[in-house]
Amino acid sequence: MSMNMKEIEFQTASYEQWKEEAIKALKGKPFESLFTKTIENITLDPLYTEESLIEKLGEQLEKQVSTIRSLTKQTSFTVAQQIAGNDAASFFANIEDSLSRGNEMITINSPIAFDWSEQDSEKLASYLSENSFKFIVASAEDAVLDVFKYIDEAKRKDVVGYIVSPETIELANYPNVRTFCANTIPFHNDGANAVQELAIALAQAAKLANTVEDFKAFEQKFFVQFAVDTQFFAEVAKLRAFKVLWKAFASAFGNEASAVPVVVETSVRSFSKYDVYVNLLRAGNEAFSAAIGGADVITVHPHDALTGVTGQSVRIARNVSLVTKEESHVTNVIDPSGGSYFIESLTADYVKEAWALFLEIEIAGGLEAYDINAHIEEVYATRMKQVETRKHSLIGTNIYANPQDGVATSENAQFAGVKRLAIPFENLRATYAQTGIKAAILTFGELKNYKPRADFVQGFFATAGIVAYQTAGFQTIEDATTWLASADYDYVVVAATDEDTKAIIPALLENKKQTAVLDAAGKYKEEEAAWTAAGLNGFIYAGQNIARKLSDVVMSVKGVQQ
Incomplete structure (x- = not known):
């Protein structure tokens, strides 16, 4: 016997039931993490229901509509x-x-x-x-x-x-x-x-x-x-x-x-x-x-x-x-x-x-x-921070950027004064095109282990219009240090697992050229002081201010080459 879909009724779930399922799905993260603050400082709920709307607005709802x-x-x-x-x-x-x-x-x-x-x-x-x-x-x-x-x-x-x-x-x-x-x-x-x-x-x-x-x-x-x-x-x-x-x-x-x-x-x-x-x-x-x-x-x-x-x-x-x-x-x-x-x-x-x-x-x-x-300047500063840290995505600019993309040199005066969110990244591209910095990603270990970090770093570079040379994953510390000692690159980022990175960084720092700037992909709070004292420039990681980091890299490269 065929069933008419129009006659099927689904049981209504309450907000409390939904919340219970949501908490299970969060696997330990707090339920409050589902609430979002807008740029206007208004809190967006994870779920809106008829009951919650009537409770909030009451008779005002009908007047509003x-x-x-x-x-x-x-x-x-x-x-x-x-x-x-x-x-x-x-x-x-x-x-x-x-x-x-x-x-x-x-x-x-x-x-x-x-x-x-x-x-x-x-x-x-x-x-x-x-x-x-x-x-x-x-x-x-x-x-x-x-x-x-x-x-x-x-x-x-x-x-x-x-x-x-x-x-x-x-x-x-x-x-x-x-x-x-x-x-x-x-x-x-x-x-x-x-x-x-x-x-x-x-x-x-x-x-x-x-x-x-x-x-x-x-x-x-x-x-x-x-x-x-x-x-x-x-x-x-x-x-x-x-x-x-x-x-x-x-x-x-x-x-x-x-x-x-x-x-x-x-x-x-x-x-x-x-x-x-x-x-x-x-x-x-x-x-x-x-x-x-x-x-x-x-x-x-x-x-x-x-x-x-x-x-x-x-x-x-x-x-x-x-x-x-x-x-x-x-x-x-x-x-x-x-x-x-x-x-x-x-x-x-x-x-x-x-x-x-x-x-x-x-x-x-x-x-x-x-x-x-x-007051508007304060909001603008917040917007820029969100874009530069990728909290706010500008597709093709701060994420999924195409490094080969060209740009028209003409300027439409009508929009020249707009405080556009993409401007810091457009300036970065111009800076890197002018300086001609050569960048590479030194990978270590198995492909499946280092690939997520290497891809992240390539995407990081792409926002400045750079396609970095990427090594095949070195299997020994000796091979990695030998390559770095002779590699003709201004800026190198190490992309490997936390464990592998900790194993190879000290040796790499001993063997790198004075004119090369070396960074590590990831956060290493315990090792940071020792590594930077030994000559590591810094780190690349998610949530970082991309525009500021890449601008600092230019200054670091200029500093070691002078």
Whole structure:
């Protein structure tokens, strides 16, 4: 007799039962090791249940969900491909091409790379009469803004768009152009965490709202701009949390909140100049989380955006948005992640922490008085430490790096100032390419015994663009010392088991050349003092600060060769 799978019911396990099984699986490790601290200092639980969520939020859960859904402008998002060009002809050709291939919003990061003429303004005006836009400008004097003089007065009420500027742009008779912007991207690019970005958005909004008597008139001209990073669930929760915070913000001004546009760009903070196709995976991940989080406008930066885009990379970036929009089905419903125990809990945590930080900023007298940059610098330092010790993985950069990978020498000025996490490793590669240090791995014993350490060291070297020569496993101490005494390498790392390493290091130190730097793979606390006194440079091990260690190696090699 066949059984209908739809009729099968599985017994529900309680949290306590799950915890009991988890403790068994941990084999002696503490249960608390399953809890994770985020960069915002929020604790993530190993398991979220309906009971735990209701216990945490109670009636607030329903209010949170309904607020997010009522303050979402639309279920779908607008594709905002950034347009660039080296001259007017290529610039307008790129506008035309992008619009014909699925772009829905003319997005320009100004200043333009060429001299902007009246004819260019007139031509752009014809596009703005038919298409929405987003302009990012440095000031009210930006030449691109001349376009608004050339739009027919009868059509101005139909022009829809956003202007991102450090100072609010005054634009009369354009009721549907939003010019009040809370732009968190510069802070994001300096390393800010999600809670800081949310609080900054509110602080900027408060400053802007206080310049206008009518809050509703302000709200009609306001939008927020976020960069979305690779922390998938965190970014979904961040965008959702903003909507809850906006309701509280409007209420503080004595108003019912209306849905304000959430304008999003994919972050380049995690982008690397090496292994650039991993940037494509990052951007795709970011765009998808933005769509789930309820972004209204999404700009996807091409995978080679750091050095200069190509027609192919622009097309791929645009298709990331189009595939997300047309084929993922996430835009078919409002708030696709709504009801997820984890996402709802994290959203609530962000709301609570961001509102508290916003109040701190306001009490201090605003962002400048609070010195938000000093607090962001602390978070950035933590991020860098996590990357340099591999607590946070940057695929293709600090782990699984391709040492043969080349890099473009050009620099895209738009992203030159971003405090990217890959920069220390890019600098390491440049340093090692310049110094030409020759590295080797001295292996000892059986292949199966030394291979894990040798592979680890090769991966360590790869982050600096080095392919180290690796010996076959020496079977005797005499063979190993003979090789080291004559080997023409600047830097050698011994990779063997703890027992074998302890057996051969003293002999190797007696026989190595003065001009060679020798390290051991692993941690040897008891032997460390004696070995270093005898001439060992140091150690390579998991959890170490890779960037600092490899920089120190350069100095050590230079020191013995002088």
